[in-house]
Amino acid sequence: DADVTQTPRNRITKTGKRIMLECSQTKGHDRMYWYRQDPGLGLRLIYYSFDVKDINKGEISDGYSVSRQAQAKFSLSLESAIPNQTALYFCATSGPPQGAGSYEQYFGPGTRLTVT
Amino acid sequence: AQKITQTQPGMFVQEKEAVTLDCTYDTSDPSYGLFWYKQPSSGEMIFLIYQGSYDQQNATEGRYSLNFQKARKSANLVISASQLGDSAMYFCAMRGTDSWGKLQFGAGTQVVVTP
Numbered sequence: 001d002a003d004v005t006q007t008p009r010n011r012i013t014k015t016g017k018r019i020m021l022e023c024s025q026t027k028g029h030d031r032m033y034w035y036r037q038d039p040g041l042g043l044r045l046i047y048y049s050f051d052v053k054d055i056n057k058g059e060i061s062d063g064y065s066v067s068r069q070a071q072a073k074f075s076l077s078l079e080s081a082i083p084n085q086t087a088l089y090f091c092a093t094s095g096p097p098q099g100a101g102s103y104e105q106y107f108g109p110g111t112r113l114t115v116t
Numbered sequence: 117a118q119k120i121t122q123t124q125p126g127m128f129v130q131e132k133e134a135v136t137l138d139c140t141y142d143t144s145d146p147s148y149g150l151f152w153y154k155q156p157s158s159g160e161m162i163f164l165i166y167q168g169s170y171d172q173q174n175a176t177e178g179r180y181s182l183n184f185q186k187a188r189k190s191a192n193l194v195i196s197a198s199q200l201g202d203s204a205m206y207f208c209a210m211r212g213t214d215s216w217g218k219l220q221f222g223a224g225t226q227v228v229v230t231p
Contacts (some may be wrong), residue, residue: 002219031217040125042221043161050216058218090161094217104151105219107161 003027004108006091010103012114013081021076021111023091029110032074033105034066037088038061046089049114082090118143120177120210122222129229130197136183136192137225139208147213150191153181155205157202164206196225203229 004025023032030051037045045058046107047066055066063085067075078085091108119142129135141150152164153178161191167175167182175182183192209219 015201033218035221041224042120042122042223043198043209043219043222046215046219085149088159089150092123093163104163105217106163110159113160 001017004091004093004106006089006108008111009109010094010112011104012116014116015082017081019078021089021113023070023076023108025074025095025106025108026092027106028071028094029093030071031079031093032068033092034064034074034076034095035090035092036060036085037090037110038099043090046076073093078113078115081113082085083115086113088114118145118212118220119149120208120209120220120222122208122225124225125223126228129202129227131200131229132197133229134194134196135198135202135227137195137206137208137227139191139193139222141191142210143189143210143212145213147165149211150182150184151209151211151219152180152191152193153207153209154202155207156201156203161207175179180189198229200204200229200231203227 033048034046037043039102048067052068065077090113094105121140148169150167152160165177165180179196181194205224208222209225
């Protein structure tokens with residue numbers, strides 16, 4: 001089984017709808033992240049969390065909210081979806097630094113979201 | 117603020133040849149880390165290689181090596197003996213000194229390996 005799972009994998013929704021993307025991990029990591037990927041822009045950080053009591057905004061948090069329900073679960077919500085939120089969304093986790101401090105991030109498979 | 121620049125939007129390389137993907141970065145952090153990820157057409161993000169800013173030697177992982185030039189703020193990825201399966205998007209990313217581990221990504225380079 002995958003270490004980081006995301007549901008749904010694909011979603012089409014209409015403008016104005018509320019939608020939640022879910023992420024679960026079995027790696028036992030404290031740190032979890034949500035990124036979005038747009039063509040030509042790479043991945044950009046939306047939110048990140050160190051533990052269930054710690055939520056932080058990333059580079060592009062407007063229009064999004066998150067919930068860290070447990071160490072293993074981190075959900076991303078679009079309260080009122082708009083077409084320019086159409087993107088590929090990734091959840092990622094990382095543990096404590098290893099060796100020289102790699103903080104390697106482990107990514108989920110991604111959720112392709114289309115807002116019409 | 118940190119910034120990662122990948123100036124090559126796309127490139128073609130012949131099978132069995134080596135290819136260098138450029139990455140330059142800008143940061144004022146005293147300690148940082150540089151990553152390369154591969155994204156095949158299926159969409160998943162695959163970690164390839166990591167270089168710490170204080171590492172004395174360039175990182176290598178199998179056919180991947182990182183040409184780290186700290187003074188020039190560059191961290192180029194070299195793929196030796198390209199294979200058809202290397203066709204993918206490649207992202208350079210950086211994390212800063214803070215303990216959060218969050219990454220700043222470049223825009224990516226699309227590599228197509230031809231027979």
